[in-house]
Amino acid sequence: MLILSIDTSTRGCSVAVHADGQLAASYDLLTDRSSSSMLTTLMKNAVEHAGYALTDLDAVAVAKGPGSYTGLRVSVSTAKGLCYALDKTLIAIETLAAMTAQITAYYPQGYLFCPMIDARRMEVFAAVYDTYLETVQPTRAVILDENSFADLLQESPVVFFGDGAAKSRPLLGTHPNAHFPNQLIEPSARTVGMLASKAYAAGRFEDLASFEPYYLKDFMGTTPRKKVV
Template identity: 45%
Template structure:
């Protein structure tokens, strides 16, 4: 059975997980700001050692594809590509938003009665979001959304939606009188959720080109040039 290492670096939480044949063997995470570059490889090595495996046992590496933190996604992609290249194994890329939706749906009673809407903070009143069914069908493609009182009004008029992720808290007061809107707290991107979807991607041979893979940033990254002091 395929041993798959999953990396999640799209948020401030740096997490790794190990699945074999779709079964979780172990996971580790660190909740320190800006710790991804210095601690990701340590978490990977510790997880493999604790599960009595080595890098050479891996059949693939799965990466949280984004959207999310630009810097975090770059760090995760570089680590995943480096492992895949060195070990000559395939790279899997799993949508961050879809993984979050799948994670919540798995623990929601009567999940088929809801649509699942992860929201990741994109600063100000903007979020990265998408909508999925309990079975993972994409009902609204990942996109940046400006949060207003009528955002997703059409969907809320016909469906019960569950909102979660660190961007959902900004949307909640805008739809406080909407009976079809439900909100969950404490849901964050997780390498466990990435790994849970990675087995099916591995079986489909949905592999990414290690040389040319880039995360799904969703929006262009804007940089500014510091002003020159006179």
């Protein structure tokens, strides 16, 4: 089972190769807008450095979002194009779940995990998972205030992380059950591939023709449309 995984949900670009569920190669670039210029190069290099060719792949996995509209569009179109060209299956993994998979082992059971991706102003894309990556609260757009996640914080310790967590720390950081890792947790293809290996074994594949990124919100441009008279 050989899976190539891609994550360009936020800034930068992340690629990984897993063979039989074990990490064989990975590359991470954290430079803004690197996904459009470097993704195909990193994909090719990762597969070759793992000792394989693209034709050896069994599946391509992609972080489906939420996240950057442009980043998601680049990674999903690239993954679909590769699957079409090589006749491979497509696997999609939620970005927030893959982020959570990076840190659950570092906290005791009973903790909840709230990955956050920065959106606009005081808004974040967030979800809540338990230690086993079971969904406690589904992915949604949250406008942060002092009462955000108050019900969960009354019941359990909650770890807030991701590039959106900095917005929540001034509002929630004084609560004894609110925890914030010192290190920024970025989306990574390494955990996308780990979860994709399980999805492949379970036969959870996407329909190539109909699959679209999970944008969560409609794209909003910065330039208003001109009125046509």
